[in-house]
Amino acid sequence: MTLQKLVNQIRKKKSFLCVGLDVDLTKVPSHLLQTEDPIFEFNKAIINATHSFAVAYKPNTAFYEAYGVKGWQSLAKTIAYINENHPDIFTIADAKRGDIGNTSAMYAKAFFNDLQFDSVTVAPYMGKDSVEPFLAFEDKITILLALTSNAGAFDFQTQMVNNEELYKKVLQTSLTWENSQNLMYVVGATKAEYLKEIRKIVPNHFLLVPGVGAQGGSLDEVCEYGLNADNGLLINSSRGIIYASNGTDFAEKSREEAQKLQQQMEKWVR
Amino acid sequence: MTLQKLVNQIRKKKSFLCVGLDVDLTKVPSHLLQTEDPIFEFNKAIINATHSFAVAYKPNTAFYEAYGVKGWQSLAKTIAYINENHPDIFTIADAKRGDIGNTSAMYAKAFFNDLQFDSVTVAPYMGKDSVEPFLAFEDKITILLALTSNAGAFDFQTQMVNNEELYKKVLQTSLTWENSQNLMYVVGATKAEYLKEIRKIVPNHFLLVPGVGAQGGSLDEVCEYGLNADNGLLINSSRGIIYASNGTDFAEKSREEAQKLQQQMEKWVR
Numbered sequence: 001m002t003l004q005k006l007v008n009q010i011r012k013k014k015s016f017l018c019v020g021l022d023v024d025l026t027k028v029p030s031h032l033l034q035t036e037d038p039i040f041e042f043n044k045a046i047i048n049a050t051h052s053f054a055v056a057y058k059p060n061t062a063f064y065e066a067y068g069v070k071g072w073q074s075l076a077k078t079i080a081y082i083n084e085n086h087p088d089i090f091t092i093a094d095a096k097r098g099d100i101g102n103t104s105a106m107y108a109k110a111f112f113n114d115l116q117f118d119s120v121t122v123a124p125y126m127g128k129d130s131v132e133p134f135l136a137f138e139d140k141i142t143i144l145l146a147l148t149s150n151a152g153a154f155d156f157q158t159q160m161v162n163n164e165e166l167y168k169k170v171l172q173t174s175l176t177w178e179n180s181q182n183l184m185y186v187v188g189a190t191k192a193e194y195l196k197e198i199r200k201i202v203p204n205h206f207l208l209v210p211g212v213g214a215q216g217g218s219l220d221e222v223c224e225y226g227l228n229a230d231n232g233l234l235i236n237s238s239r240g241i242i243y244a245s246n247g248t249d250f251a252e253k254s255r256e257e258a259q260k261l262q263q264q265m266e267k268w269v270r
Numbered sequence: 271m272t273l274q275k276l277v278n279q280i281r282k283k284k285s286f287l288c289v290g291l292d293v294d295l296t297k298v299p300s301h302l303l304q305t306e307d308p309i310f311e312f313n314k315a316i317i318n319a320t321h322s323f324a325v326a327y328k329p330n331t332a333f334y335e336a337y338g339v340k341g342w343q344s345l346a347k348t349i350a351y352i353n354e355n356h357p358d359i360f361t362i363a364d365a366k367r368g369d370i371g372n373t374s375a376m377y378a379k380a381f382f383n384d385l386q387f388d389s390v391t392v393a394p395y396m397g398k399d400s401v402e403p404f405l406a407f408e409d410k411i412t413i414l415l416a417l418t419s420n421a422g423a424f425d426f427q428t429q430m431v432n433n434e435e436l437y438k439k440v441l442q443t444s445l446t447w448e449n450s451q452n453l454m455y456v457v458g459a460t461k462a463e464y465l466k467e468i469r470k471i472v473p474n475h476f477l478l479v480p481g482v483g484a485q486g487g488s489l490d491e492v493c494e495y496g497l498n499a500d501n502g503l504l505i506n507s508s509r510g511i512i513y514a515s516n517g518t519d520f521a522e523k524s525r526e527e528a529q530k531l532q533q534q535m536e537k538w539v540r
Binding site for chain 1: 330338377431
């Protein structure tokens with residue numbers, strides 16, 4: 001998917017909502033546990049209920065790998081279902097991968113070719129040659145971790161490297177990499193005040209913002225500091241939407257929560 | 271597996287060789303491609319041929335994920351085969367994972383509980399709460415990226431953070447995390463001169479050293495600067511061993527290459 005198509009979707013739906021499909025079987029409504037593939041059935045119901053209000057879905061691979069081969073099958077079925085039924089929706093494999101060049105190329109193959117995701121999240125620690133194999137896929141998006149929403153972000157990401165924080169160094173350095181126009185960045189919403197600084201370095205790139213909702217960020221603050229002319233934001237909510245209810249009404253309730261967020265976003269969409 | 275068992279194995283086999291099972295189907299002998307699971311058949315043959323000279327096996331997950339569900343099945347069969355037939359051998363899921371706390375816990379579950387690896391490699395960028403869920407498994411080992419063997423290591427890892435390189439800050443900080451005694455560290459062999467400095471910070475921990483062989487590090491230099499009283503080293507070779515031949519003699523040739531490395535290590539084992 002091209003970035004322009006994503007921007008069009010955002011304007012059409014008046015939403016930059018991304019729904020995180022982080023499915024934990026201990027939190028799934030019990031009536032689904034009898035089905036052959038409860039994770040996929042859960043995702044399908046959530047997708048059917050929320051797709052009018054969301055422009056992106058983001059399964060976090062950890063939640064699938066935890067269930068082994070069966071989990072990986074659920075992931076493959078989920079992405080195939082989205083691509084078949086909602087080809088306009090942007091898909092993110094939240095995998096936080098990164099390795100030496102030839103190995104990163106295998107990860108890129110896994111998520112871009114085999115599973116057919118539009119994008120994948122990547123960790124920056126190993127530098128340029130660990131990220132460029134992802135960027136080499138010109139019709140795909142590579143989403144680099146910059147400033148994450150967890151407490152541990154302060155261990156290294158905000159440490160000063162030559163008079164600037166490491167995450168700023170990551171942003172600046174990544175702009176010099178080949179096909180850097182295919183980058184987006186992960187920026188935690190719990191640190192909305194940082195968005196202003198970040199926008200000075202990457203005014204035009206999209207930011208994927210986790211941490212609204214369960215992780216505690218303010219939507220309005222993120223919009224105030226993060227929006228650009230293309231909107232340039234994907235704001236993720238996982239638990240607040242997908243676990244809105246654990247009864248048979250879970251899909252309906254997820255729709256209501258997604259709609260609430262869409263309605264808060266509507267006034268901001270450009 | 272306890273670290274003491276690993277140390278015993280090293281002394282018994284006079285080897286600290288780790289064999290990297292990074293299986294690329296384009297490099298596998300063509301006669302295996304007719305079998306139902308060429309990746310597993312390849313791994314089984316390599317394991318059968320090299321286990322007398324190796325104390326650890328390290329599949330890199332990228333090479334399995336690239337083949338989707340089938341690849342993940344091959345990974346599951348490979349680790350099950352090792353655990354069943356060679357329970358004394360230390361196993362490493364080279365996965366370079368890391369995410370916010372509850373998500374890292376799912377990754378830990380995937381590799382420690384579901385697949386039953388002894389250890390997993392983890393990226394440090396997201397800090398303490400992204401690593402501690404792995405460390406919480408007290409009978410398992412968490413192998414933290416410190417200084418990697420690729421060119422991109424100089425982008426961030428060797429940048430100065432408050433008068434010391436980032437990778438040193440990572441080492442020092444990680445020692446303050448709960449259950450830090452369960453840590454090992456990835457240190458690239460292409461930078462043997464750094465090992466002396468690293469040993470000042472982590473004198474007692476094991477180091478997993480990739481980059482001997484195809485990536486160009488010197489085995490003797492690594493031993494000179496990296497060994498400690500427990501030996502404290504796992505030196506990995508992947509391509510040099512597993513692709514020693516692409517004919518029907520591939521397993522025999524892999525055995526010869528593994529033996530050569532073991533013989534070079536023998537004089538260093540303490």
